Amino acid sequence: MKLDIEVWRQASPGAKGRFERHSIDGVEPHLSILELLDALNEQLIDSGHEPVAFESDCREGICGACGVTVDGAVHGPENNVPSCHQRLVHYRDGATIRIEPLRSASFPVLRDLIVDRGGLDDIIRAGGTVAVDAGTAPDADALPIPESTAETALDFAACIGCGACVAACPNGSAHLFTGAKLTHLALLPIPALERTRRARSMVAEADGLFGPCSLYGECEQACPAGIPLTAIAAVNHERLLGGLRRRLNRRAG
Amino acid sequence: MKWPRRNTPPVGAPEVEPKWRAPRVTVRGAHTGRTLDGAVPDGDPSTAWDRRRSEYKLVSPLNAKRFTVVVVGTGLAGAGAAAALGELGFKVHAFTYHDSPRRAHSVAAQGGINAARARKVDGDSQRRFVVDTVKGGDFRARESEAYRLAQESVRVIDHMSAIGAPFAREYGGMLATRSFGGVQVSRTYYTRGQTGQQLQIAGAQALQRQVKLGTVDLHDRAEMLDLIMDDGVCRGVVVRDLVSGQVWAQPAHAVILATGGYGSVYFHSTLAVNSNATAVWRAARQGAFLSHASFVQFHPTALPISTHWQSKNILMSESLRNDGRIWVPKKPGDDRAPGDIPEAERDYYLERKYPSFGNLSPRDISSRAAKEQIDSGHGVGPLANSVYLDFSDALAAHGRETIAARYGNLFDMYAHATGEDPYTVPMRIAPGAHFTMGGLWSDYDQMTSIPGLFVGGEASWAYHGANRLGANSLLSACVDGWFTLPFSVPNYLAGHLGERLPGAGDACVRDAVARVTTRTSALLAVKGKLASSHFHRELGEIMYRGVGVERTAEGLAAAIDDIHDLRHRFWREVRVPGEGRQLNQALEKAGRVADFLELAELMAVDALDRQESCGAHFRSEFQDGGEARRDDQRWAFASAWETRGASGATHDLQFTRHAEPLAFASVPLATRSYR
Numbered sequence: 001m002k003l004d005i006e007v008w009r010q011a012s013p014g015a016k017g018r019f020e021r022h023s024i025d026g027v028e029p030h031l032s033i034l035e036l037l038d039a040l041n042e043q044l045i046d047s048g049h050e051p052v053a054f055e056s057d058c059r060e061g062i063c064g065a066c067g068v069t070v071d072g073a074v075h076g077p078e079n080n081v082p083s084c085h086q087r088l089v090h091y092r093d094g095a096t097i098r099i100e101p102l103r104s105a106s107f108p109v110l111r112d113l114i115v116d117r118g119g120l121d122d123i124i125r126a127g128g129t130v131a132v133d134a135g136t137a138p139d140a141d142a143l144p145i146p147e148s149t150a151e152t153a154l155d156f157a158a159c160i161g162c163g164a165c166v167a168a169c170p171n172g173s174a175h176l177f178t179g180a181k182l183t184h185l186a187l188l189p190i191p192a193l194e195r196t197r198r199a200r201s202m203v204a205e206a207d208g209l210f211g212p213c214s215l216y217g218e219c220e221q222a223c224p225a226g227i228p229l230t231a232i233a234a235v236n237h238e239r240l241l242g243g244l245r246r247r248l249n250r251r252a253g
Numbered sequence: 254m255k256w257p258r259r260n261t262p263p264v265g266a267p268e269v270e271p272k273w274r275a276p277r278v279t280v281r282g283a284h285t286g287r288t289l290d291g292a293v294p295d296g297d298p299s300t301a302w303d304r305r306r307s308e309y310k311l312v313s314p315l316n317a318k319r320f321t322v323v324v325v326g327t328g329l330a331g332a333g334a335a336a337a338l339g340e341l342g343f344k345v346h347a348f349t350y351h352d353s354p355r356r357a358h359s360v361a362a363q364g365g366i367n368a369a370r371a372r373k374v375d376g377d378s379q380r381r382f383v384v385d386t387v388k389g390g391d392f393r394a395r396e397s398e399a400y401r402l403a404q405e406s407v408r409v410i411d412h413m414s415a416i417g418a419p420f421a422r423e424y425g426g427m428l429a430t431r432s433f434g435g436v437q438v439s440r441t442y443y444t445r446g447q448t449g450q451q452l453q454i455a456g457a458q459a460l461q462r463q464v465k466l467g468t469v470d471l472h473d474r475a476e477m478l479d480l481i482m483d484d485g486v487c488r489g490v491v492v493r494d495l496v497s498g499q500v501w502a503q504p505a506h507a508v509i510l511a512t513g514g515y516g517s518v519y520f521h522s523t524l525a526v527n528s529n530a531t532a533v534w535r536a537a538r539q540g541a542f543l544s545h546a547s548f549v550q551f552h553p554t555a556l557p558i559s560t561h562w563q564s565k566n567i568l569m570s571e572s573l574r575n576d577g578r579i580w581v582p583k584k585p586g587d588d589r590a591p592g593d594i595p596e597a598e599r600d601y602y603l604e605r606k607y608p609s610f611g612n613l614s615p616r617d618i619s620s621r622a623a624k625e626q627i628d629s630g631h632g633v634g635p636l637a638n639s640v641y642l643d644f645s646d647a648l649a650a651h652g653r654e655t656i657a658a659r660y661g662n663l664f665d666m667y668a669h670a671t672g673e674d675p676y677t678v679p680m681r682i683a684p685g686a687h688f689t690m691g692g693l694w695s696d697y698d699q700m701t702s703i704p705g706l707f708v709g710g711e712a713s714w715a716y717h718g719a720n721r722l723g724a725n726s727l728l729s730a731c732v733d734g735w736f737t738l739p740f741s742v743p744n745y746l747a748g749h750l751g752e753r754l755p756g757a758g759d760a761c762v763r764d765a766v767a768r769v770t771t772r773t774s775a776l777l778a779v780k781g782k783l784a785s786s787h788f789h790r791e792l793g794e795i796m797y798r799g800v801g802v803e804r805t806a807e808g809l810a811a812a813i814d815d816i817h818d819l820r821h822r823f824w825r826e827v828r829v830p831g832e833g834r835q836l837n838q839a840l841e842k843a844g845r846v847a848d849f850l851e852l853a854e855l856m857a858v859d860a861l862d863r864q865e866s867c868g869a870h871f872r873s874e875f876q877d878g879g880e881a882r883r884d885d886q887r888w889a890f891a892s893a894w895e896t897r898g899a900s901g902a903t904h905d906l907q908f909t910r911h912a913e914p915l916a917f918a919s920v921p922l923a924t925r926s927y928r
Contacts, residue, residue, distance in 0.1 A: 011835075012835075012836075027562065028560050028562070030559075030560065030671075030672060031560065031562050031563070032564075034564070035562045035563065035564050036562075038562060038564055038786075039562050041784070041786075041839075042784045042786050042787070044830075045783075045784035045786075045828055045830055045839055046782065046783060046784055046787075046828070048828070048830065049830060050830045050831045050837075050839070051784075051830070051838060051839050053836055053838050055352065056526060057351070057356055057358070057525040057526060057527050057528075058358065058360065058361045058525045058526075059525070059526060059564055059565050059567070060361055060567055060568065060666065061666065061669070062360055062361050062447065062449075062450050063356045063358070063360050063361060063525065064355070064356060065351065065352070065356050081669065085666075085669040085670065087669075087672070089672070110496055110836060111496075111835075111836040114836070116352070117352060117353070118352070118353075118473075120353070121353050121354075121355075121461065124457075124458060124461050125461045125462075125464055125465045126465075128458055128461070129458045129459065129461055129462035129465070130415065130416040130417050130455075130458065130459070130462070131462065132412070132415045132416050133337075133340045134333075134336070134337040134340060134412060134735045134736070134739065135408065135412065135735075135736070136415075137408070137411040137412045137414065137415035137416075138411065138415070139411055140410050140411045140414035140415070140420070140428055141370075141372065141427050141428055143414075144422070144425065144426025144427060145419075145422050145426055146422070146424075146426055147421075147422045147423060147424045147426070149422075150419045150420065150421060150422040151419075151421075153419035154419045154421075154444055154445060154447075154451070157417070157419055157444075157451060157454065158447065158450070160450075161353065161355055161356075184417070184419070185417055187419070188414075188417060188419060190414075190415045190416075191415075191416070191417050
């Protein structure tokens with residue numbers, strides 16, 4: 001089939017961007033949005049133009065590198081699916097498809113469809129880590145974890161770090177991302193030892209770099225890893241609990 | 254018991270009348286080199302690692318910060334090594350071409366990580382792990398390193414669990430395990446179908462912890478394009494900032510390459526679209542030897558290629574073979590829907606040919622059997638290029654809920670990718686290029702033939718021989734990163750205390766930077782008419798045809814000619830739009846394809862040279878009724894190729910094959926049988 005593409009072009013972070021129109025023939029409904037961009041780029045280079053810069057890597061929905069806005073929807077028309085798995089079946093022959101970068105004030109455009117999502121790593125560095133050096137861990141079987149706890153931890157640990165939650169949020173909040181990490185680590189015995197300090201520093205970093213959460217819930221619709229909305233509740237829960245624990249400790253001390 | 258003694262001189266030392274000699278190179282134009290010494294500790298291989306580790310020289314915590322170590326790649330091996338060295342106090346510079354260390358391709362591994370913890374009463378042990386690994390690799394890797402892998406596997410699980418990997422647990426709270434191909438015990442630890450992701454995220458977080466503590470400088474969106482070489486010693490790297498296009502040098506006392514495998518040379522593979530061979534190949538062009546270039550694993554449960562623009566063979570975990578049964582119609586060309594083919598007219602060929610391992614036969618054997626069925630007209634699907642992986646029996650026996658709990662995310666991924674529902678229609682799978690057992694040659698301490706240059710993970714050649722067992726790759730990357738390089742790199746550094754690092758003005762740094770900028774300019778200056786993707790796709794076709802699941806002398810010779818021609822055409826016809834000093838993905842891609850076009854030739858040369866079949870390297874001329882015929886008399890050695898010839902331009906390459914003999918003291922050489 002034949003598709004018309006309107007794609008965002010922007011040479012550099014400071015440059016003025018614009019939409020560019022292209023037509024592409026011979027694509028099949030089962031291709032992904034990213035394979036459509038592959039086809040477009042080969043056509044552009046062969047005709048002497050610069051390709052559209054975009055990010056992607058594993059193309060299996062697990063690395064989190066890809067992420068574009070398609071016809072206004074984060075990642076594409078289907079909910080909870082990353083761009084690499086968004087198929088063209090949603091488009092009819094001759095349709096126009098509009099592809100833009102992920103949109104958020106905290107994700108500046110580097111070029112075309114590539115944005116800088118470094119803020120998410122800043123949140124992890126602030127406290128989404130576990131202070132255990134190589135070789136010092138105890139036997140993992142000596143710390144039994146209930147089956148359901150491990151599974152729930154994995155539900156939240158499944159976050160692929162793509163930034164869709166931020167781009168989908170009217171406030172640009174990163175609470176789903178932050179809450180997923182807080183919940184994941186709070187459920188495991190060794191990482192849970194640092195949960196008070198972790199909650200304080202991660203939430204402070206997230207609130208400083210991204211917007212506040214107003215419980216719109218758009219993030220849950222977009223998240224390709226299916227992170228439950230309860231992650232957002234965990235942000236406040238972990239923070240308040242942390243404050244309470246600190247106060248109790250002070251009184252005890 | 255008498256253990257084989259080291260019978261060869263160390264690398265670079267004058268050769269003293271070796272007892273053993275490799276056969277002469279069988280490829281015209283290539284040269285026979287010298288016998289290499291892997292510096293494997295003498296004596297009992299099962300205690301070699303303990304003895305070596307106790308002999309290693311140490312760097313005191315106060316001196317550690319006086320050393321700079323570069324780690325390229327932030328996957329399981331790279332993130333682990335960078336974090337562990339940071340924890341020890343070394344000044345580490347970690348590089349990744351991704352926007353974040355978490356995205357390294359280790360993230361995509363699905364099924365699990367092996368560990369010889371041997372908690373169950375199923376007969377597992379560290380020795381059993383070694384036997385499985387050495388035999389699985391068809392006796393073409395070092396036995397002593399398999400012991401190291403077995404030994405360190407125990408605490409890898411403890412460590413990764415402690416730093417946040419939520420391994421699957423039994424209802425009693427203990428770690429759960431499952432079975433993988435090529436073994437008869439249950440030693441694979443997992444987190445649903447996303448084990449790689451969970452290990453990778455835990456590793457990346459450990460790296461970020463060191464970044465925050467100030468021991469590691471993390472450079473994202475930076476691609477390593479050459480080594481700084483000072484009088485034969487590696488002294489750092491040259492990288493290109495992928496956003497600004499700036500080329501800059503990072504000097505170091507030691508460099509670790511943990512940059513993954515080169516399976517994407519086949520264009521269609523299970524690898525990520527950016528995975529490439531550039532770091533490894535640029536090291537090879539500076540003199541690092543490359544072992545077993547042609548040993549490539551074709552994953553039997555990849556999704557078939559159905560259309561021109563399909564960008565990859567999406568991988569389906571091998572764990573699916575625990576419950577799925579593989580079959581094809583008995584009648585060639587049978588195009589009935591799978592449900593319409595009665596039981597009696599189906600050929601469950603793996604169960605038929607290999608009754609004791611059945612659907613869990615090792616990957617090389619499963620892939621070859623699938624190719625045999627497809628080539629003989631039994632393939633299914635629109636292009637008749639796949640086989641069925643059928644869950645109907647397992648669904649009937651265990652119910653949908655149990656199967657969904659085991660493989661839910663894999664079934665969803667399959668449905669997303671193909672539009673078919675695997676709960677009702679059998680999956681269609683086909684062999685796809687997956688893992689490269691070959692890689693930079695290194696000694697027992699994981700140092701390459703270039704002093705100061707270390708290698709870990711899939712970029713190296715260690716452990717897996719001619720075929721890797723499922724769930725051994727996550728293990729080897731973790732062991733290298735967390736529990737081998739942090740011992741062996743300081744041992745090397747201890748002898749270099751107080752050495753000054755070269756500066757921007759030194760000739761060795763200026764030369765390395767000039768090599769990169771010259772090459773970048775050369776790519777931009779071709780100004781041909783075709784995107785580099787055309788050449789990559791064509792290279793993939795040549796490789797699948799000539800250097801694929803099955804190889805022949807004739808096919809390999811043709812592939813060498815074809816690759817050579819394609820490389821010359823590339824340097825005449827490629828078009829790289831834009832400039833060097835900008836974010837330029839066309840330039841990145843073209844540089845990687847240019848490197849593939851050189852490496853591919855070496856892969857074909859290595860395959861043509863090795864006149865035997867072993868593991869994934871199956872030469873039609875050397876078989877016994879479809880089974881690989883190894884030749885231990887002549888070929889029980891690791892090839893280690895040295896590549897010379899001007900890079901980039903259309904010069905011809907010269908290859909010299911050095912060789913390290915492989916001796917097996919505790920796992921007797923035997924013909925593999927999974928029947």
